[in-house]
Amino acid sequence: MDSRSSEILHEFPPFFKVYKDGRIEKLWSLHFAPPSDDPETGVRSKDVVILPECGVSARIFIPKINGPDQKFPILLHIHGGGFCAGSPFEIICQNFLNSLTAEANIIVVSVDYRLAPEHHLPIAYDDSWDALQWIASHSTRSGPDPWLNEHGNFGRVFVAGESAGANIAHNVVIRAGVNPPPGLDIIGLILLSPFFGGAETDNMYKFLCPSSSGSGDDPKLNPAVDPNLPGLGCRKVFVCVAEKDGLRGRGWEYHETVKKSGWGGCIEIEEAEGEDHCFHMFNPSSSKLGPLLKKLSSFINHD
Structure with a gap:
């Protein structure tokens, strides 16, 4: 051998x-779970191909529909997993998004972007951006998915992610500020246990993204050096960090950086006491999960 x-x-x-x-x-x-009609929440989900040329797909979640004219806010969800793991088809993701869809009464599109290192970054960023563009293709009510055509509120769109997915979500909304997707009004950005880099070199990120230095001079890792930050393409941002999470400080730093950037929107941050990284998925029995879901619902449904 x-x-x-x-x-x-x-x-x-x-x-x-x-x-x-x-x-x-x-x-x-x-640990994968099939799409379902969830009896607990009344949420339905299905899988769709959104980029046929490269096989990128997504799982769509829709709450109980009470009438043919009912419209729901739309949330693009970008999963975590260090850019190299995770999936919207994973059971922990399915359970959380069922709960969020039901609590906030929204349509969720969770993109299954291509993973590194088999597909080097920034391809995950590009796939997630293309997912937002795919959502926008329904704004004329003639897109490929009937749920979005019939029930999507394209004047109330959100982008969310956790951990590495939060990093991607931030960068998608930065890109939307430079090149707004037609037909969409992006109201807010939701970052849960967000991953951002520090001054030191992140060797794993550098390996996953050979075009990056892996350090604080890369705007994808460090929003403070991004000249486009003041044009962040949404009106408000909500950040959730966890007390025991090693990335807690990066979330607080992000909050302060955005506040001082000159961006004209509102940003708020909450810290979950006694919880660790991405507790909303890894600790579904947490007493902090219910209040977090209510907070997210309020953030999505109220100005």
Whole structure:
């Protein structure tokens, strides 16, 4: 046997290992759930292909419909997982988005962007941007998905993500400020346990995104150096951090950076005491989850 097949070149726990022969071993176990008609919440979900040319898909969630003319706010959800793991088809994602859809009475489109390192960054950012454009293609009521055509409120659109997905969500809304998607009014941005970089080099990010330095001079990692930050393409931002999360400080720093940027919107931040990273998915029995869902519902449904 070639000794290179077992020699580890890079190791980035808990996500993946890279062997000298080029093989990649993913360490993150995914537990998938099919789309469903959820009896607890009344939420229906289905899977759709949104970029046929590259196979990118999404899971759409819709709450109980009370009439043919009912319109719901639309939320583009971007999952976490270090840019290299996770899926909207994962059971923890399915459970949270069922709850959020029902609580906030919204349509959620959760994009299954292509994962690194098999697909180097910034492809996850591009796929997520294309998902927003796909949503916009329904604003004339003639897009490929009937749920969005018939029940989407394109004047009340939100972008949300957790962890690495929050980083992508922020950058999607930055891009929307530069190039607003036609037919959409992006009201707000929701960042849960957001991942942003520091001054030091993040070797995993640099490996996933060879075009990046992996350090604080990359605007995707450090919003403070992004000249487009004052034009963030939404009216308000909500950030949730967790007391025990190692990324807690980065979330607070993001909050202060946006406040001082000259952007004209409103930003608020809340900290979940006693909770850890992405508790809203990993700790569904948390006493903090119900209040968080109510907060998100209020943020989405009230100006």
